[in-house]
Amino acid sequence: MGVPSRSVMTVLILAAALLGVAAGYWIFVALT
Amino acid sequence: VDLDLGNDRGANVVDVALYLVGILGLAASLTIIWLSMRAVLDIGGYCAEGGPYEIAHHCPDGVGLLLTLSIFAGLGCAGLMAWKGAVLGAPYDGLIGLAWPALFISLGFNFLQFAFFPSGETGIEIGFLIPGILFVIMGAAPLVAFLPGGRRSKATSDTPLLDMAAATEQRNEHRQIQEQRSHLLSDMLQEAEHRSSEQTTSEPTSLDAENADLVGELERLSALYRAGSLNFDEFQRAKQALIDKANK
Numbered sequence: 001m002g003v004p005s006r007s008v009m010t011v012l013i014l015a016a017a018l019l020g021v022a023a024g025y026w027i028f029v030a031l032t
Numbered sequence: 033v034d035l036d037l038g039n040d041r042g043a044n045v046v047d048v049a050l051y052l053v054g055i056l057g058l059a060a061s062l063t064i065i066w067l068s069m070r071a072v073l074d075i076g077g078y079c080a081e082g083g084p085y086e087i088a089h090h091c092p093d094g095v096g097l098l099l100t101l102s103i104f105a106g107l108g109c110a111g112l113m114a115w116k117g118a119v120l121g122a123p124y125d126g127l128i129g130l131a132w133p134a135l136f137i138s139l140g141f142n143f144l145q146f147a148f149f150p151s152g153e154t155g156i157e158i159g160f161l162i163p164g165i166l167f168v169i170m171g172a173a174p175l176v177a178f179l180p181g182g183r184r185s186k187a188t189s190d191t192p193l194l195d196m197a198a199a200t201e202q203r204n205e206h207r208q209i210q211e212q213r214s215h216l217l218s219d220m221l222q223e224a225e226h227r228s229s230e231q232t233t234s235e236p237t238s239l240d241a242e243n244a245d246l247v248g249e250l251e252r253l254s255a256l257y258r259a260g261s262l263n264f265d266e267f268q269r270a271k272q273a274l275i276d277k278a279n280k
Contacts, residue, residue, distance in 0.1 A: 020059025
């Protein structure tokens with residue numbers, strides 16, 4: 001299985017970035 | 033032109049997954065750094081923990097540790113993203129470059145917000161305004177270079193493949209001209225040899241002079257062609273006329 005198409009990668013990258021922001025916020029709120 | 037070389041480089045699903053983990057971790061780290069900075073700016077912009085001194089501004093709970101950890105985690109995730117981006121190829125390898133503007137513009141925004149709206153005070157806080165402007169400039173400068181009409185797009189064409197095709201065509205044309213020239217030269221040499229061999233067999237005295245004339249004329253013609261005074265067709269016609277005249 002290789003690299004997904006350009007459009008699928010775009011969705012995955014945006015999803016990862018948004019999830020990262022949410023995770024960062026959650027970690028900050030939980031630990032401070 | 034949509035080129036995706038990731039598959040050719042042997043990238044697989046694990047590379048994609050690690051690349052996405054890098055993005056996720058980097059986004060989380062940048063968020064924590066951004067929120068930690070706001071927490072410190074909220075209490076005046078500086079704080080301290082530990083050491084033998086009496087501390088006037090204690091850091092918000094957990095911020096010191098979180099900030100330190102998130103900086104190292106962010107660097108690690110950026111490294112992972114750059115590494116796997118290089119495996120996946122364009123355009124994924126360049127995405128890591130956005131981390132710089134994301135970091136500096138977001139932190140610059142914090143500085144500017146607390147400069148214009150300091151917590152519990154009125155007026156503009158110059159101590160935050162200057163770093164705010166500097167951070168935004170540092171973050172935005174690389175972005176400007178990549179915008180349409182920026183330095184990068186001016187330096188190179190939007191259609192590199194078409195440029196390459198044009199260059200190849202130019203090279204082919206040049207090669208054709210070179211070939212024509214060498215053919216021409218060998219024609220002239222053959223003709224000269226032919227004339228001289230004919231000359232030695234019959235009527236040597238008068239043909240010697242004629243042959244010398246022909247070679248001289250051809251040489252002058254060739255010089256005119258090399259100088260650019262004649263184009264290839266004109267040169268060919270003139271050469272043929274000389275040869276025809278000499279053969280009569």
